[in-house]
Amino acid sequence: MKSKTGKVLMSLLAVILMVCFMPKMTAFAASTITGNVGGFTVTGTISRNSTSATASTSFALPSNWCSAKATLYYQYAGVIYYTEATDSTTQSGGVSATATAHINNAAVSVLGAKGTHSLSYSGYTWNDVSTSGSNPGNAVRPY
Amino acid sequence: MWRKFRVSLILLGILFVIAGCGKEDLGNTYVEGMDYQYMYKSDAIFTSSQAKGKNGYFFCKDKFIYYLEEETQKVTPLCNKADCLHDAEQDKTRRKSCNAHVNSGPFAEGTFIGIAYCDGYLYCVDIFDDGFKGDELEGQALYRIKEDGSQKEMLYQWEDPTVKDWCIHRNGFYYVERFFESEPTVKSGFCVKYIDLDSVVIGEPEVIYDTKDLDEVYAVNNLCAYGNYVYFVVFGVSGISPNEFANMSAKEQLDYTFYECFVYDLQKKELTCLEPMDNPYMVVTDVVFWQDKLIWATYDLSEQDKVEDVYWSELDGTNPQVLLENMKENTKYYSDGEYLYCSNSFMVEYEGLEETPTMVVYDKEMNVVDTFEMPWCWDREIGDSSQMFVFLQYDDKGKWQIIRFDKSKLGTYNGKMMEYDVIFERNLVDL
Numbered sequence: 001m002k003s004k005t006g007k008v009l010m011s012l013l014a015v016i017l018m019v020c021f022m023p024k025m026t027a028f029a030a031s032t033i034t035g036n037v038g039g040f041t042v043t044g045t046i047s048r049n050s051t052s053a054t055a056s057t058s059f060a061l062p063s064n065w066c067s068a069k070a071t072l073y074y075q076y077a078g079v080i081y082y083t084e085a086t087d088s089t090t091q092s093g094g095v096s097a098t099a100t101a102h103i104n105n106a107a108v109s110v111l112g113a114k115g116t117h118s119l120s121y122s123g124y125t126w127n128d129v130s131t132s133g134s135n136p137g138n139a140v141r142p143y
Numbered sequence: 144m145w146r147k148f149r150v151s152l153i154l155l156g157i158l159f160v161i162a163g164c165g166k167e168d169l170g171n172t173y174v175e176g177m178d179y180q181y182m183y184k185s186d187a188i189f190t191s192s193q194a195k196g197k198n199g200y201f202f203c204k205d206k207f208i209y210y211l212e213e214e215t216q217k218v219t220p221l222c223n224k225a226d227c228l229h230d231a232e233q234d235k236t237r238r239k240s241c242n243a244h245v246n247s248g249p250f251a252e253g254t255f256i257g258i259a260y261c262d263g264y265l266y267c268v269d270i271f272d273d274g275f276k277g278d279e280l281e282g283q284a285l286y287r288i289k290e291d292g293s294q295k296e297m298l299y300q301w302e303d304p305t306v307k308d309w310c311i312h313r314n315g316f317y318y319v320e321r322f323f324e325s326e327p328t329v330k331s332g333f334c335v336k337y338i339d340l341d342s343v344v345i346g347e348p349e350v351i352y353d354t355k356d357l358d359e360v361y362a363v364n365n366l367c368a369y370g371n372y373v374y375f376v377v378f379g380v381s382g383i384s385p386n387e388f389a390n391m392s393a394k395e396q397l398d399y400t401f402y403e404c405f406v407y408d409l410q411k412k413e414l415t416c417l418e419p420m421d422n423p424y425m426v427v428t429d430v431v432f433w434q435d436k437l438i439w440a441t442y443d444l445s446e447q448d449k450v451e452d453v454y455w456s457e458l459d460g461t462n463p464q465v466l467l468e469n470m471k472e473n474t475k476y477y478s479d480g481e482y483l484y485c486s487n488s489f490m491v492e493y494e495g496l497e498e499t500p501t502m503v504v505y506d507k508e509m510n511v512v513d514t515f516e517m518p519w520c521w522d523r524e525i526g527d528s529s530q531m532f533v534f535l536q537y538d539d540k541g542k543w544q545i546i547r548f549d550k551s552k553l554g555t556y557n558g559k560m561m562e563y564d565v566i567f568e569r570n571l572v573d574l
Contacts, residue, residue: 078440080186105389136188
């Protein structure tokens with residue numbers, strides 16, 4: 001019969017083996033912002049990997065207007081480029097908009113991403129920006 | 144009968160003048176006040192946010208255009224309406240009636256794109272109203288504002304936000320427009336177009352170039368002009384479907400990557416490409432104007448982390464000669480007409496180079512005039528030969544400043560940190 005310590009050690013070993021031998025995946029960097037619209041919370045998220053960025057805006061109630069724009073910044077040949085995608089919707093019973101911007105070029109190096117979020121509910125509006133990684137839009141920062 | 148004929152002749156003459164026939168050739172040099180202001184060129188993403196007028200400078204930051212009067216050194220919003228509070232106005236609807244107001248901001252990025260000065264007017268491309276029509280972004284418009292802020296008029300409009308880059312040169316408006324095709328497959332493309340601003344009635348834009356022969360287009364950018372030439376860079380995929388391309392390695396993709404810097408001759412109305420020497424993978428990513436010549440910013444797509452020679456040529460790309468030898472790839476070059484600047488800012492900001500942002504300054508005989516460090520990375524407008532302005536953003540939602548770097552001190556730094564003063568400060572207007 002295995003002891004309790006043995007079980008713990010076995011579990012630990014399993015976790016270590018999983019971490020060591022699982023296929024290598026590109027890390028997803030994400031950031032989330034929240035806001036208050038008429039007393040209710042709205043959430044904006046941006047996440048990115050080596051080929052795409054996804055922005056989403058979500059709200060628990062039906063809204064007049066909900067949108068998300070994803071902007072993916074990348075470098076190629078020493079030049080900064082961006083690609084973007086937008087989604088907008090109006091739904092009853094909770095609402096969310098999700099947009100994914102892609103770049104299908106193996107030689108680019110992704111620098112960062114920006115999510116641009118907007119929500120309109122019952123006469124209130126909310127606009128905000130979430131960022132992940134380096135955003136060339138903020139051209140100057142204290143060095 | 145003769146009287147009728149004379150009247151017809153006069154009318155015909157007037158029509159010819161109105162139509163702008165026989166536009167004056169201003170030659171292959173820089174004409175102050177009329178030409179594209181290359182010293183205020185920004186980067187590949189952002190069109191310039193700075194311009195120089197007859198007696199001062201224009202800046203566009205946050206949601207307003209500001210004017211720095213050179214004589215008084217005072218910065219004010221570019222609006223002379225007596226009853227306007229300009230950027231102090233709290234009411235968003237009233238704020239929009241200010242001549243200095245623009246719809247920039249996060250949603251407008253890529254839609255509101257910069258300012259430019261030409262022949263007594265400041266131009267900007269902006270979105271309509273508050274930026275939304277129903278559930279979509281509103282279209283764009285080209286606006287013209289009198290230099291004193293007394294009048295703002297819309298010159299041209301687009302139904303959708305399709306203008307991605309633009310410049311104004313000798314009263315010509317050149318722009319990159321994005322379009323979507325649904326047949327045979329859904330794909331987007333770009334074209335470069337021209338509108339004559341001299342005409343009283345602005346007609347249909349003239350197409351200079353379009354990307355319909357490419358299989359996928361990532362960008363058409365770095366649109367700029369000098370003398371009788373307009374330049375732009377096209378980056379895309381050619382000779383293979385986007386899906387097949389996406390499944391290739393970076394090395395395999397090289398043979399299908401389309402990367403060209405085009406030169407458009409305004410007199411001959413002809414397009415050519417700049418052809419870097421002896422290396423099929425060498426591309427021209429940007430151009431810099433100096434001493435009525437063209438400096439080529441090149442990049443070798445097949446190799447990385449290397450040094451290269453920098454070439455310059457005639458404005459049409461002929462007769463390329465080595466200007467600088469063994470320069471680090473991704474050094475960025477700027478010209479203010481007087482000096483040539485070489486910066487490592489890009490490498491520091493985006494490639495992890497552990498150095499302080501530094502500029503090396505050359506005079507027209509290629510002597511190093513000075514080297515100075517900068518407290519921030521700045522890869523945008525270099526300014527004219529007397530001063531450079533930098534927008535300093537403290538964080539995404541807080542204070543911003545206009546910093547002035549006095550170029551009369553060039554020659555005294557010898558590698559030290561540049562000196563600067565803050566000439567203007569504001570908090571960001573709410574989104």
